[in-house]
Amino acid sequence: MTGAATTERNQPDVRDAGHVDVLIVGAGVSGIGAAHHLRERFPDRSFVLLEAQDAPGGTWWTHQYPGARSDSDLFTYGYRHKPWRGKSIAAGDAILSYLDEVIEEDDLADKIRYHHRVTALDWSSEEHRWTAEVTRTDTGERLRLTTEFLWMCQGYYNHDEPYTPEWPGTERFEGRIVHPQAWPGDLEQDGKRVLVIGSGATAATIVPAMAETAEYVTMLQRSPSYWFPAPTVHELATMLEPLDLPAEWTHEILRRTYVQQLDWLATTGLEDPDQLHEFLVETIRPLLPEGTDVEKHFTPQYRPWQQRIAFVPDGDFFTSMREGKAEVVTDEITEFTEKGVQVGSGDVLEADIIVTATGFNLSVLGDIPFRVDGEPVDFTKRVTWRGMMISGVPNMAYSFGYFRHSWTLRVDLINDVVGRVFDRMAERGVTTVVPELRPGDEDMPLLPWSDPANFNPGYVMRSQDKMFRQGDRAPWTHMHEHDQERVSLPAADLDDGLQFR
Known part of the structure; x- marks a missing residue:
């Protein structure tokens, strides 16, 4: 020493x-x-x-x-x-x-x-x-x-110390700005307009959860991500349940099943990215509201699995969209205003709460x-x-x-x-x-x-x-x-x- x-x-x-x-x-x-x-x-x-x-x-x-x-x-x-x-x-x-x-x-x-x-x-x-x-x-x-x-x-x-980009005008916003990593216990969301900035796994989780009681939730993304509507309960688990198998057996069967699924996603993303791209995009297409611009909002420009895929249990995110409780906007942030965020199109996305789901x-x-x-x-x-x-x-x-x-x-x-x-x-x-x-x-x-x-x-x-x-x-x-x-x-x-x- x-x-x-x-x-x-x-x-x-x-x-x-x-x-x-x-x-x-x-x-x-x-x-x-x-x-x-x-x-x-x-x-x-x-x-x-x-x-x-x-x-x-x-x-x-x-x-x-x-x-x-x-x-x-x-x-x-x-x-x-x-x-x-x-x-x-x-x-x-x-x-x-x-x-x-x-x-x-x-x-x-x-x-x-x-x-x-x-x-x-x-x-x-x-x-x-x-x-x-x-x-x-x-x-x-x-x-x-x-x-x-x-x-x-x-x-x-x-x-x-979560990651939050620097945007012009944040001090002007009259509502509340929160980061998911430092969620305040006193945040009241019922009946509020919520703007979630980001399109990763955290945003995919927060949007449908807040949409249950908020007036409306908008997810603002700079560019699209890949999504996959995974079932909360695997269909194989439903088939195995009546057999009353030991928990260790069910665990191992489902564990191997999921490993095989993840192996396929990873391997296909590397060896045949076009196939995986088509699979992921076409899987969510029928879950989206009629008239959704899939090319603009749900077609990423990177190869599948170069970034994490947002897994959506039972497609709850898309359910919120179909029910008119949530929407996706793809655009750049120009500045924050007193009432929300102005984007590149010139529109102002008004909000009472802004959630910066921008990563870590x-x-x-x-x-x-x-x-x-x-x-x-x-x-x-x-x-x-x-x-x-x-x-x-x-x-x-x-x-x-x-x-x-x-x-x-x-x-x-x-x-x-x-x-x-x-x-x-x-x-x-x-x-x-x-x-x-x-x-x-x-x-x-x-x-x-x-x-x-x-x-x-x-x-x-x-x-x-x-x-x-x-x-x-x-x-x-x-x-x-x-x-x-x-x-x-x-x-x-x-x-x-x-x-x-």
Whole structure:
């Protein structure tokens, strides 16, 4: 450690909070999954989860906007080990209840420390451990915790600072402007005119939910997105219900069914995008109000799956349109006015409430400053090892799920690989594992975190410059599909790119 790091450790106003074998950052779906894995495979290892919020659930706790729900089916979004028993598409409260059950069944409640925000992470090769600087978000108290292994499960976006573009005239608007990520508990929408800016999964959720009681809801989009009217209950689930099968059987049957469906969407989007484009557009055409300009409002200019498809349970968004409760406007914002938003056509879209469903900001490992032996880690100069570890950063894994498939499918796979790494370290009697470029990899080009030709939504493109990189060869690549990784990750050679010391 450098002198500066040692001085920080010895500051009298920082309380020693102990030592654990594994420190998990985040108590959302990734962190709870990692904790289950440790309980099951490594019961003798001590661990804690540090969570900045005051309850578990991550996204499902912080997203309180109307209609908040999954846009992935829960048979694949749920954990491999715990059958999902509800509807395929579930509301946020149902997902939180599911996570609460995992916490209770695995006796994890006393392992989670809420209101604990990690503010710095420091690795010492001399001591073979990480030191985490932590601030209590409720009291301001500063803590210090040490660990042998760091497991980053904090998610991929900044929960506290959502993305909102700068528009001229916002201060003139006489109504209320809210962002879904910071939904106010006192917002009264009944009988109000609502303007939702954005066309992604959040807008697709909020519009039909608010249309139930609002006077009228308008969704303003700069350009169209792809939509898919997924059934809330899969027809296969309806067929299986009278058979009274064990929950584990039903879960596995539906899980495999959804995986196959998602594989088809991902593969077709890459290999035959015209076919998938036609399938998606023609699927929603009969659900739209008569006379809808499908070309203008529902025909994207990008390849299917270059951005997320907005899954619409039972087509509720289109139902709101047919019932005359909601509409879609495709145009550019010129400026905000006292009564609403003026668009490029010259029209003013009047509103009492404007919802900026404009996305979020990506966060590289929680935007926590890392140091290795006193040297700050510049992640933009580092590459990923199989999308779960970072070159030159010892004893650290991170959980990052899929964008096209359900997030948790990959979390389960990562947990298995991390378990194999723990086993290898124990077998060899070593204390440290670190990804290091192999001979011949030093001059490997550093490619963007996400290839724009593969996946290019706004939140990814805005953050490319601060994310870690990938190489042009295995094991230094990521963003692969589940049909490939469910084979490649279990078979990953741990001696290829990892150094055990």
